[in-house]
Amino acid sequence: MTAVPVPGLVSAPPSSAPALVPGAPPPATVFADVWRGIGRENPVLVQFLGMCPTMAVTNVLANGLAMGIATTFVLVGSGLFVSLFRKYIANEVRITSYILIIATFVTLADMLLAATFPDISKALGPFIPLIVANCLLLGRAEAFAAKVPVYRAVADGFGMGAGFTLSLCLLSTIREVLGKGSILGHDLFGPRFEPWVFMMMPPGGFLTLGIALLGLAWVMELRKRRALVTA
Amino acid sequence: MTATHQHQHGGPPSATPQKMTPAWKLLATLAVAGAAAGWLVVMVYNVTLPAIQKHAGEQVDGAVREVLKAPVRWDTLYLIGNAVTATPPAGSNIRELTKAFVGFDAAGARIGVAVVAAEPGFQELLTLMIGFDPSTGALTGYKVLDQKETPGLGDKVEVDKSFGAQFAGRIVPLKGVKTLVAGNPSQVQTITGATISSRAVIRIINDAVAKWRPLLEAHDRGGQR
Numbered sequence: 001m002t003a004v005p006v007p008g009l010v011s012a013p014p015s016s017a018p019a020l021v022p023g024a025p026p027p028a029t030v031f032a033d034v035w036r037g038i039g040r041e042n043p044v045l046v047q048f049l050g051m052c053p054t055m056a057v058t059n060v061l062a063n064g065l066a067m068g069i070a071t072t073f074v075l076v077g078s079g080l081f082v083s084l085f086r087k088y089i090a091n092e093v094r095i096t097s098y099i100l101i102i103a104t105f106v107t108l109a110d111m112l113l114a115a116t117f118p119d120i121s122k123a124l125g126p127f128i129p130l131i132v133a134n135c136l137l138l139g140r141a142e143a144f145a146a147k148v149p150v151y152r153a154v155a156d157g158f159g160m161g162a163g164f165t166l167s168l169c170l171l172s173t174i175r176e177v178l179g180k181g182s183i184l185g186h187d188l189f190g191p192r193f194e195p196w197v198f199m200m201m202p203p204g205g206f207l208t209l210g211i212a213l214l215g216l217a218w219v220m221e222l223r224k225r226r227a228l229v230t231a
Numbered sequence: 232m233t234a235t236h237q238h239q240h241g242g243p244p245s246a247t248p249q250k251m252t253p254a255w256k257l258l259a260t261l262a263v264a265g266a267a268a269g270w271l272v273v274m275v276y277n278v279t280l281p282a283i284q285k286h287a288g289e290q291v292d293g294a295v296r297e298v299l300k301a302p303v304r305w306d307t308l309y310l311i312g313n314a315v316t317a318t319p320p321a322g323s324n325i326r327e328l329t330k331a332f333v334g335f336d337a338a339g340a341r342i343g344v345a346v347v348a349a350e351p352g353f354q355e356l357l358t359l360m361i362g363f364d365p366s367t368g369a370l371t372g373y374k375v376l377d378q379k380e381t382p383g384l385g386d387k388v389e390v391d392k393s394f395g396a397q398f399a400g401r402i403v404p405l406k407g408v409k410t411l412v413a414g415n416p417s418q419v420q421t422i423t424g425a426t427i428s429s430r431a432v433i434r435i436i437n438d439a440v441a442k443w444r445p446l447l448e449a450h451d452r453g454g455q456r
Contacts, residue, residue, distance in 0.1 A: 088260065089260060090252040090256060090260055091252065092257055093257045096261060100261075100264050100268055101264070101268070103268070104268040104272060111279040112275065114286075115278075115283050116282070179383065195383055197381075197382065197383030197384060200382035200383050201382065201383075
């Protein structure tokens with residue numbers, strides 16, 4: 001339960017690492033690479049990245065889920081290609097190349113979604129193409145994928161995508177239940193429930209996110225205190 | 232002494248030799264990446280296009296069926312210039328033309344005509360499929376094809392079935408009222424809290440029927456079916 005860092009385990013002796021790239025992330029297991037995005041470095045709840053889609057599409061669960069899956073697809077795909085070609089992409093044109101790779105996968109995701117789930121594609125409207133502008137994508141390409149082997153970049157993309165998806169699902173579930181009285185379109189409370197329309201609109205998104213962050217901070221504080229007591 | 236002297240001439244020792252990539256290499260990287268990306272996008276576009284067009288067609292078909300109360304079959308008319316015709320000029324892209332769908336019942340009698348119309352709603356374009364009988368001006372119904380009205384309020388023009396149901400049989404031009412007066416065939420009750428969206432629907436229907444009715448009547452007088 002409590003992950004207390006063991007001295008000597010995390011900081012490996014510098015001679016063992018052949019120092020791939022300056023500023024490369026420390027070596028880690030695939031599990032740790034995946035788990036980082038879901039937990040300690042969650043894009044939405046911890047890093048505050050991708051706030052625009054978080055606010056815009058989390059009014060119902062189906063939209064939040066679709067946005068999360070589309071973003072995961074782009075994260076994994078762009079991570080794979082950025083890492084695969086990291087030795088051939090010259091430093092001077094790296095940002096241009098990363099954006100090109102990201103934009104390609106976003107376009108693919110947009111077309112595939114329109115072909116498979118036209119209703120969700122219509123509901124998400126311009127927010128799927130706008131994944132290009134989500135700083136989470138360029139951030140992971142520049143900070144992680146460009147400096148690690150392919151399998152680590154894919155693991156990180158998958159973890160960050162899963163963390164993003166779970167956060168959007170959490171917010172959109174709360175907003176759909178309160179704002180529409182339904183979950184994935186299925187009615188929960190019957191006709192006598194008066195939906196809290198406020199939750200469907202942008203301010204409802206900010207309120208839900210604020211409450212989610214408050215809850216997270218409270219849990220972290222409790223954990224910290226417990227660790228202090230047991231130590 | 233000599234060491235420091237040489238050192239000064241040798242430039243700052245901390246400066247790591249920053250290797251410049253030649254321009255042709257940068258160009259080649261971007262050209263290859265751009266070509267590969269373009270190829271991939273075109274491939275997937277070609278694969279997904281039939282499915283996307285099929286969905287769009289199904290949406291239109293479903294809407295025609297709904298607003299004309301399940302016609303047995305329908306003909307498509309095309310708006311060319313200022314006239315309606317059953318045969319579009321050769322070489323024109325049928326997908327891009329403005330259309331009217333003429334629905335018939337099992338006995339072959341005309342139920343009505345369905346047209347698409349879009350005008351600003353509360354915050355964005357509100358697109359409707361409207362069914363009406365051109366000879367009487369009576370509506371058969373409408374269906375929202377696209378809307379960005381306020382969720383929970385304005386979107387009732389699409390979601391609230393009791394609002395949509397009152398349009399069938401109403402005579403255009405419609406008038407939106409808060410409380411209906413019995414016996415007036417042109418009145419429609421607006422939704423509380425969504426007056427602007429309700430009025431937008433009424434305005435779109437009135438404008439569309441006013442635009443299409445003379446066109447369709449002229450076409451009917453032409454004697455061609």
